[in-house]
Amino acid sequence: MxxxxxxxxxxxxxxxxxxxxxxxxxxxxxxxxxxxxxxxxxxxxxxxxxxxxxxxxxxxxxxxxxxxxxxxxxxxxxxxxxxxxxxxxxxxxRLIGDKLPVTLTLAVLSLIMTVILGFFIGIVWAGCKSRTLDAVFGIITQGAMAVPSFFLGILIIFFFGIILRLFTPGQYVSYHDSVAGFFGYLIFPAFAMAIPKSAMAARFLRNAILEQGGLDYVRTAKSKGCTDRRIMWRHILRNAIIPVITFMGTVIAEIVAGSIVVEQVFSVPGIGRLLV
Incomplete structure (x- = not known):
C-alpha cells in the first residue's frame, strides 16, 4: 500500500x-x-x-x-x-472530448494488432529449425523495426489505398456516421503503427522462448515424455510471456505517441491534429 x-x-x-x-x-x-x-x-x-x-x-x-x-x-x-x-x-x-476517443481507438487497434502479429511471429520463429528461415525472420523483423511508422503509412496508402483501392486515403469516416466505416478506415493507420512494434515484440518473445527452452525444467519435462507442443504451451510460453508483458507496457506509450504522427499521414482527426 x-x-x-x-x-x-x-x-x-x-x-x-x-x-x-x-x-x-x-x-x-x-x-x-x-x-x-x-x-x-x-x-x-x-x-x-x-x-x-x-x-x-x-x-x-x-x-x-x-x-x-x-x-x-x-x-x-x-x-x-x-x-x-x-x-x-x-x-x-470539448475539443479533447471529441478527438481523444479517435486517438484511443486507433491506439487500441494498433495494440491488438501488435499483440496478435508479435506473438504469432515470435512463436513461429522460435520453433523454426531452419537456419535460412531463422535468418529471413531476423532480417524482416530488423527491417520492420527500422522503418518509421509514418513512412509505412505512406506505403500503405499507396498500396492498399491507390493500387488495391481498399480504402479512400483522406476520406476519414466518423463513428457518428458509420461504426463499420470508422473501424474500416482506422485499421490501416493502426497497421502502420503495429508493424514495427510487432517486430519488436516478436524478437523479444522469440529470445525469451529460446532462453526458457534451455533451462532444466524443460529437459525434465522431456525426460518425462511430454510432447514438444505440450512443453511449449504449458510450460515455456507461460514463463516466456512474463517479460514480454512488461515490455508491452513501454510499447503502449510508444503507440500512443506514434499515433500523433500517423494521424497526420492518414488525415485522422485525433489528438495529433490538435497539436499541429
Whole structure:
C-alpha cells in the first residue's frame, strides 16, 4: 500500500511540474494570441477588451493559479484557435472530448494488432529449425523495426489505398456516421503503427522462448515424455510471456505517441491534429 501511495504522490508531483513548465513555456513563445484571434480586425481597443475578457492582462502566476482551479473542476479553458461560432471560442474540454476517443481507438487497434502479429511471429520463429528461415525472420523483423511508422503509412496508402483501392486515403469516416466505416478506415493507420512494434515484440518473445527452452525444467519435462507442443504451451510460453508483458507496457506509450504522427499521414482527426 505504501508503494502505491508513493508512486501516486510521485505521479502527482511530476504532473504538477510538467504543467508548470508547459504553461510558462507557452508564455515566452513569440507571438500574441489576441492579435492572432482578431487578425486584420485588430485595433488597440479591441485587443485590450479581448485581453481583459480572456484574463491575459493578469500576471502569469495569477493566470496559472486560475487555470489550475479550472482544471480541478474539469475546465481546461478556451481554445485560441478553434471557435464554436463568431463570438465564442470552443472549450478545450470539448475539443479533447471529441478527438481523444479517435486517438484511443486507433491506439487500441494498433495494440491488438501488435499483440496478435508479435506473438504469432515470435512463436513461429522460435520453433523454426531452419537456419535460412531463422535468418529471413531476423532480417524482416530488423527491417520492420527500422522503418518509421509514418513512412509505412505512406506505403500503405499507396498500396492498399491507390493500387488495391481498399480504402479512400483522406476520406476519414466518423463513428457518428458509420461504426463499420470508422473501424474500416482506422485499421490501416493502426497497421502502420503495429508493424514495427510487432517486430519488436516478436524478437523479444522469440529470445525469451529460446532462453526458457534451455533451462532444466524443460529437459525434465522431456525426460518425462511430454510432447514438444505440450512443453511449449504449458510450460515455456507461460514463463516466456512474463517479460514480454512488461515490455508491452513501454510499447503502449510508444503507440500512443506514434499515433500523433500517423494521424497526420492518414488525415485522422485525433489528438495529433490538435497539436499541429
Amino acid at each position: 505504501k508503494y502505491f501511495a508513493k508512486k501516486t504522490l510521485t505521479l502527482i508531483i511530476t504532473l504538477f511540474m510538467i504543467s508548470i513548465a508547459t504553461f510558462f513555456v507557452f508564455q515566452i513563445i513569440p507571438g500574441d494570441a489576441v492579435a492572432n484571434m482578431l487578425g486584420t480586425e485588430a485595433t488597440p481597443e479591441r485587443e485590450e477588451a479581448l485581453r481583459q475578457q480572456l484574463g491575459l492582462d493578469e500576471p502569469v502566476p495569477v493566470r496559472y493559479i486560475e487555470w489550475i482551479k479550472g482544471v480541478a473542476h474539469g475546465d481546461f479553458g478556451r481554445s485560441y484557435r478553434y471557435a464554436e461560432n463568431m463570438n465564442e471560442m470552443m472549450s478545450v474540454s
